[in-house]
Amino acid sequence: MIQDEGPGWRLAWDPLRGKFPVLVGGDNWAFELSKSEWRNLVLVVFDLIDQHEKLVDRLMPGELISLEIEREGWWACIDGDRSSWDLKVLLEGDRDLVRGIEGSWPIPAAQSMVEAMRSMWDSCN
Numbered sequence: 001m002i003q004d005e006g007p008g009w010r011l012a013w014d015p016l017r018g019k020f021p022v023l024v025g026g027d028n029w030a031f032e033l034s035k036s037e038w039r040n041l042v043l044v045v046f047d048l049i050d051q052h053e054k055l056v057d058r059l060m061p062g063e064l065i066s067l068e069i070e071r072e073g074w075w076a077c078i079d080g081d082r083s084s085w086d087l088k089v090l091l092e093g094d095r096d097l098v099r100g101i102e103g104s105w106p107i108p109a110a111q112s113m114v115e116a117m118r119s120m121w122d123s124c125n
Contacts, residue, residue: 002123004116008109011116013124024103026113031101040072041089042121048076049114056082078110086110 003012010030012023020032024041033041048069059065059082068077073092078085087110093100105113 006112009105009113026105044069044074044076
């Protein structure tokens with residue numbers, strides 16, 4: 001089992017939990033994900049952060065930016081500036097999933113959550 005948490009976020013991977021081995025959470029909320037949902041979420045969030053990093057040098061100090069990606073049923077968005085941003089994610093339910101998921105992390109919990117996601121992704125792959 002891999003478990004990590006900080007102010008405003010938490011993340012856990014327990015391969016013995018069967019269908020939903022990943023727990024993703026924030027302040028007073030959490031949801032469990034299947035391996036494929038986790039994989040798709042991670043790839044969407046990492047692509048979003050990579051886009052932000054490519055634009056950082058073009059932003060003026062204090063200039064705000066909003067970026068979003070939609071793919072594989074996931075929608076993710078960051079709002080912020082050059083150095084900090086919040087993160088929102090949404091998994092749209094459909095006839096196969098039968099459920100929807102929504103979560104968000106404020107500044108600075110969002111950055112810590114993404115770092116934990118990268119660490120967990122690297123550890124499990």
